[in-house]
Amino acid sequence: MEDNFRVPMPHQAPDVRNKNFSEVALGYTAEMAITEAKRCLNCKHKPCMKGCPVMVKIPEFIALVADGKFEEAYEVIAETSTLPAVCGRVCPQEKQCEKYCVRGIKGEPVSIGRLERFVADWHIKNGKNEIKNIEKNGKKVAIIGSGPAGLTCAGDLAKMGYDVTVFEALHTAGGVLMYGIPEFRLPKTIVQTEIDNLTKMGVKIETNMVIGKVLSVDELLVKEGFDAAFIGTGAGLPSFMNIEGENLNGVYSANEFLTRINLLKAYKFPEYDTPIYIGKNVAVVSGGNVAMDAVRCAVRLGAEKVYLVYRRSEEEMPARLEEVAHAKEEGIEFKLLTNPIKIHGEDGWVKKLECVKMELKEKDEKGRRQVAPIENSEFTIDVDSVVMAIGQSPNPLIRNTTPDLETNQRGCFVVNEETCATSKEGVYAGGDAVSGAATVILAMGAGKTAAKSIDEYLKNKE
Numbered sequence: 001m002e003d004n005f006r007v008p009m010p011h012q013a014p015d016v017r018n019k020n021f022s023e024v025a026l027g028y029t030a031e032m033a034i035t036e037a038k039r040c041l042n043c044k045h046k047p048c049m050k051g052c053p054v055m056v057k058i059p060e061f062i063a064l065v066a067d068g069k070f071e072e073a074y075e076v077i078a079e080t081s082t083l084p085a086v087c088g089r090v091c092p093q094e095k096q097c098e099k100y101c102v103r104g105i106k107g108e109p110v111s112i113g114r115l116e117r118f119v120a121d122w123h124i125k126n127g128k129n130e131i132k133n134i135e136k137n138g139k140k141v142a143i144i145g146s147g148p149a150g151l152t153c154a155g156d157l158a159k160m161g162y163d164v165t166v167f168e169a170l171h172t173a174g175g176v177l178m179y180g181i182p183e184f185r186l187p188k189t190i191v192q193t194e195i196d197n198l199t200k201m202g203v204k205i206e207t208n209m210v211i212g213k214v215l216s217v218d219e220l221l222v223k224e225g226f227d228a229a230f231i232g233t234g235a236g237l238p239s240f241m242n243i244e245g246e247n248l249n250g251v252y253s254a255n256e257f258l259t260r261i262n263l264l265k266a267y268k269f270p271e272y273d274t275p276i277y278i279g280k281n282v283a284v285v286s287g288g289n290v291a292m293d294a295v296r297c298a299v300r301l302g303a304e305k306v307y308l309v310y311r312r313s314e315e316e317m318p319a320r321l322e323e324v325a326h327a328k329e330e331g332i333e334f335k336l337l338t339n340p341i342k343i344h345g346e347d348g349w350v351k352k353l354e355c356v357k358m359e360l361k362e363k364d365e366k367g368r369r370q371v372a373p374i375e376n377s378e379f380t381i382d383v384d385s386v387v388m389a390i391g392q393s394p395n396p397l398i399r400n401t402t403p404d405l406e407t408n409q410r411g412c413f414v415v416n417e418e419t420c421a422t423s424k425e426g427v428y429a430g431g432d433a434v435s436g437a438a439t440v441i442l443a444m445g446a447g448k449t450a451a452k453s454i455d456e457y458l459k460n461k462e
Contacts, residue, residue: 003039003103003107004103004106004107004108005107005108006036006039006108006109006110006111006114007028007032007035007036007111009025009026009027009028009111009114010025010026010027011024011025011026012024012026014326014329014330014331017184017330018296018299018300018330018331019300020184020300021182021183021184021267021300022183022184023183023184023185023187024184024185024326025089027114027117027118027121028114028115028117028118030068030070030118030122032118033065033070033114033115033118033119034065034066034068036110036111036114036115037062037063037065037066037110037115038066039103039110040059040062040063040066040103040110041102041103042059042062042063043059043102046058046059047100047101047102048097048098048100048101048110048112049097050100051095051096051097051098051099051100052096052097052441053096053441053442053444053445054080054081054087054152054441054444054445054448055080056076056077056080056081056097056116057076057077057079057080058097058112060076061073061074061076061077061115061116061119062110062112062115064076065115065118065119070118070119070122070123070126071122071123071126071127071128073119074119074120074122074123074127077116077119077120080448081444082151082152082155082156082194082198082444082447083148083151083152083177083194083440083444084116084117084119084120084123085117085120085121085124085190085193085194086148086177086186086190086191086194086440087113087116087440087441087444088113088114088115088116088117088118088119088120088121089113089117089185089186089190090181090185090186090439090440091113091439091440091441092289092320092439092441093112093113094109094320094321094322096441097112097113098110098111098112098113124190124193129197129200131200131201134158134159134161134201134202135161136161136162136163137160137161137162138163139161139162139163139227139228139458140162140163140164140165140225140226140227141157141162141163141164141165141226141227141228141229141230141454142165142167142220142221142224142226142228142229142230143157143164143165143166143167143229143230143232144167144211144217144220144229144230144231144232144233144398145166145167145168145169145175145231145232145233145234145431145433146166146167146168146173146174146175146195146205146232147174147175147176147177147232147233147234147431147432147443148175148176148177148232148431148440148441148443148444148447149230149232149234149430149431149432149433149443149444149446149447149450150166150175150230150232150431150447151166151173151174151175151194151195151198151447152443152444152447152448152451153230153232153428153430153447153448153450153451153454154166154198154203154447155198155201155203156447156448156451156452157451157454157455158198158201158202158203159201160451160455162454162455163202164202164203164204165203165204165205165206165226166203166204166205166206167206167209167211167215167220168205168206168207168208168209169208169209169210169211169233170207170208170263171207171208172207172263173195173205173207174188174191174192174195175232175234176234176432176440177191177440178191178262178263179258179259179262179263180255180258180259180262180290180293181258181262181293182258182261182262182293182296182297183262183267184296184300185293185323188262210397211233211397211398212397212398212400212401212402213397216401216402217229217231217398217401217402217405217424217427218402221426221427227426227458227461228426228427228428228454228457228458229426229427229428230420230427230428230429230430230447230450230451230454231398231413231422231427231428231429231430231433232429232430232431232433232443232446232447233394233395233398233433234394234431234432234433234443235392235393235394235412235432235433235436235437236255236392236394236395237392237393237394237395237396237411238253238254238255238256238388238391238392239253239388239390239391239392239393240253240388240390241285241340241388241390243340243341243342243343244342244343245342245343245344245345245350246343246388248343248345248348248349248350249277249345249348249349249350250277250279250349250350250384250385250386251343251350251385251386251387251388252385252386252387252388253387253388253389254284254286254290254291254293254294254387254388254389254392255392257276257294257297257387258290258293258294258297260274260276261276261297261301266301267297267300267301276301277384277385278298278301278302278303278384278385279303279350279383279384279385280303280304280305280384281303281304281305281306281307281381281382281383281384281385282295282298282303282305282306282307282383282384282385282386282387283306283307283309283335283340283353283381283383283385283386283387284298284306284307284308284309284386284387284389285309285310285340285386285387285388285389285390286309286310286388286389286390286391287308287310287312287314287316287317287318287319288317288318288319288389288437289318289319289320289323290389290437291308291310291319291387291389292308292319292320292323292324292326292327293323294387294389295307295308295327295332296323296326296327296330296332298387299330299331299332305333306331306332306333307332307333307334307335307381307383308327308332308333308334308335309335309338309339309340309353309355309381310334310335310336310337310338311337311338311339311358311371312336312337312358312360312369312371313336313337313360313369314334314336315369316368316369335355335381337357337358337359337360337371338355338356338357338358339355339356339358339371339373340353340354340355340386341354341355341356341378342354343386344380349384350383350384350385350386351382351383351384352380352381352382352383353380353381353383353386354378354379354380355378355379355380355381356373356374356377356378356379357373357374357377357379358371358372358373358374359371359372359373359374391436391437392432392436392437393410393411393412393436393437394407394410394411394412394413394432394433394436396411399411399413402424404423404424405422405423405424405427406422406423410436412433412434412435412436413429413433413434414434415428415429415430415434418449419449419450419453420434420446420449420450420453421453421457426457428450428453428454429450430443430446430447430449430450431443431446431447434446
């Protein structure tokens with residue numbers, strides 16, 4: 001294998017995987033991982049690390065992989081990352097660590113994500129999982145939400161000696177890792193293993209706890225005696241286009257669609273008692289990672305025709321390149337430069353999606369091409385269901401029950417960017433609840449920042 005090209009990752013064949021929910025990428029063998037790790041130049045200035053929100057010591061762990069020291073490599077990753085098996089699968093490495101890899105200048109960057117996944121999986125199967133005794137410091141911290149931000153914050157605080165309790169609204173911990181990302185991209189057993197590692201460290205998890213209903217933030221701090229709190233509730237309130245027909249049967253938010261499939265196992269109906277209707281033809285609106293997850297789920301559920309409807313071109317599409325490529329291989333039809341304007345129904349059910357063709361215009365202040373409809377370009381697509389994946393915002397429950405928590409116009413919590421501190425003393429926030437819908441690794445980065453800030457706050461208060 002030439003050094004300019006990475007070791008390919010084995011995958012299920014497209015015409016096989018689009019009919020099952022088993023993991024698509026099969027992972028490196030030990031031999032593949034060592035070969036790929038030896039491509040790393042071990043640069044002294046470590047440019048790859050500046051693209052990692054949780055500052056994994058990338059050259060160090062890759063050097064250990066190259067020497068076949070897989071458990072030692074895991075220990076290096078675990079110094080800064082709470083969820084390595086998750087990050088190795090779902091992080092957009094091409095926009096982060098691998099973007100800065102020197103190998104990418106004249107060829108393909110080192111497969112940092114694939115190597116992280118290999119190391120984490122190797123540890124799960126072969127590692128000792130010894131939990132070090134951590135001396136407790138007598139302080140209690142409440143974590144609201146068990147997604148990547150909350151789990152990361154909880155793990156870091158537990159390592160510091162805090163008594164940590166995670167409050168999760170749903171019946172299963174994991175947040176978006178459980179309800180949002182499909183099994184074929186992130187197996188639930190992997191997520192559960194990472195969560196189990198936290199509980200072994202002493203982190204307590206309470207499910208079916210809707211903070212803002214069962215208990216308020218103030219009650220956690222005063223009545224329940226927590227010394228600080230972190231809000232990592234994500235962005236679970238779906239957005240819609242407000243076009244005619246969105247109230248028809250067969251129209252889903254991506255949040256509902258994916259939650260039914262992933263967490264409630266609708267793909268195993270009737271073995272599991274959660275049905276989901278899709279019909280023969282499905283349209284998913286948008287071009288992000290959530291949209292890719294939705295179209296790929298729809299084809300696996302047996303839809304004969306699945307359309308991705310996106311108003312910009314493929315170049316502007318925010319989804320990971322790998323997910324776009326996989327969707328195309330699995331038979332998804334891309335309707336680019338296309339925008340829905342109306343959903344037509346019959347007897348209360350979706351029948352057609354009316355769209356208009358779009359054209360690209362000049363770039364906006366963020367450097368993204370704007371679009372405008374082309375006159376008299378309307379057309380319709382025969383569909384039985386439509387999934388809106390156009391974005392999400394934070395649930396208003398906590399902000400409505402905690403008036404001294406400042407939020408912005410989008411309903412996101414306003415925080416100090418350097419510390420994640422909110423306007424309420426002792427309360428911190430991070431992840432999608434602050435940024436709006438973003439990536440798992442950015443949420444984890446916020447969780448780490450908040451944990452450090454909470455530790456400093458409580459030590460100074462003491």
